[in-house]
Amino acid sequence: xxxxxxxxxxxxxxxxxxxxxxxxxxxxxxxxxxxxxxxxxxxxxxxxxxxxxxxxxxxxxxxxxxxxxxxxxxxxxxxxxxxxxxxxxxxxxxxxxxxxxxxxxxxx
Amino acid sequence: xxxxxxxxxxxxxxxxxxxxxxxxxxxxxxxxxxxxxxxxxxxxxxxxxxxxxxxxxxxxxxxxxxxxxxxxxxxxxxxxxxxxxxxxxxxxxxxxxxxxxxxxxxxxxxxxxxxxxxxxxxxxxxxxxxxxxxxxxxxxxxxxxxxxxxxxxxxxxxxxxxxxxxxxxxxxxxxxxxxxxxxxxxxxxxx
Numbered sequence: 192x193x194x195x196x197x198x199x200x201x202x203x204x205x206x207x208x209x210x211x212x213x214x215x216x217x218x219x220x221x222x223x224x225x226x227x228x229x230x231x232x233x234x235x236x237x238x239x240x241x242x243x244x245x246x247x248x249x250x251x252x253x254x255x256x257x258x259x260x261x262x263x264x265x266x267x268x269x270x271x272x273x274x275x276x277x278x279x280x281x282x283x284x285x286x287x288x289x290x291x292x293x294x295x296x297x298x299x
Numbered sequence: 300x301x302x303x304x305x306x307x308x309x310x311x312x313x314x315x316x317x318x319x320x321x322x323x324x325x326x327x328x329x330x331x332x333x334x335x336x337x338x339x340x341x342x343x344x345x346x347x348x349x350x351x352x353x354x355x356x357x358x359x360x361x362x363x364x365x366x367x368x369x370x371x372x373x374x375x376x377x378x379x380x381x382x383x384x385x386x387x388x389x390x391x392x393x394x395x396x397x398x399x400x401x402x403x404x405x406x407x408x409x410x411x412x413x414x415x416x417x418x419x420x421x422x423x424x425x426x427x428x429x430x431x432x433x434x435x436x437x438x439x440x441x442x443x444x445x446x447x448x449x450x451x452x453x454x455x456x457x458x459x460x461x462x463x464x465x466x467x468x469x470x471x472x473x474x475x476x477x478x479x480x481x482x483x484x485x486x487x488x489x490x
Contacts, residue, residue: 221334236328236350236352237358239327239359240355240359242327243359
């Protein structure tokens with residue numbers, strides 16, 4: 192049951208985490224996947240369907256960077272819509288989590 | 300699982316999507332394997348960390364199906380989206396199927412009624428004066444015109460009903476894919 196709640200929480204905040212990561216700087220797929228996997232133990236593969244959805248929703252966009260070795264690399268960056276979506280989610284999350292903290296802290 | 304097996308199963312699961320989209324998706328995962336290799340990780344552990352390729356393919360297909368429904372609201376896109384959601388196992392088919400079938404059955408009945416009304420109205424308008432002797436011609440034509448208009452209105456309402464219902468279903472399915480399904484998988488021990 193604890194495990195189920197954890198997975199549910201992680202899936203719910205995954206989008207917000209990706210947006211947060213990109214708000215600090217552009218990144219490429221493996222970079223995003225490995226940083227998030229290390230932080231919140233997500234299946235690395237789920238990043239790619241999520242990135243496609245964010246792109247289709249206009250929250251992120253991609254551009255190619257030529258690399259000296261091998262093929263050019265696809266980078267993701269936030270769009271204006273993505274940035275304002277992140278700000279809204281962050282505000283909501285902060286209010287929600289401090290309310291939950293107050294409640295579960297008060298129970299002890 | 301090797302890199303080759305992972306990509307093969309993913310490619311197999313993505314059949315039916317536009318070739319350009321498949322190439323792009325496969326490219327993303329190939330780059331992922333390349334980058335992981337450069338970081339010194341072995342293929343098997345990278346494939347394991349990526350997760351089940353069949354499930355990833357179903358998620359990607361469902362997303363594509365839902366996008367298509369949002370872009371073009373026609374029966375084929377609706378069927379596509381509904382089957383994509385059902386394929387994900389996001390909705391309990393046994394519970395939902397009777398509801399879906401009865402609603403679509405009702406909508407189908409309404410559509411048939413609309414077509415019949417339209418046809419009868421058209422016939423009455425054009426041939427009524429010829430077949431029914433003695434009745435005032437203007438009354439027959441007006442009655443026929445009324446039926447045609449009623450049939451059209453009925454048909455439009457049915458179409459709107461279908462669009463609204465499919466949208467609700469898609470919304471419901473998405474909610475479950477994003478929130479409930481991972482939790483259910485975790486309970487089944489295959490997160």
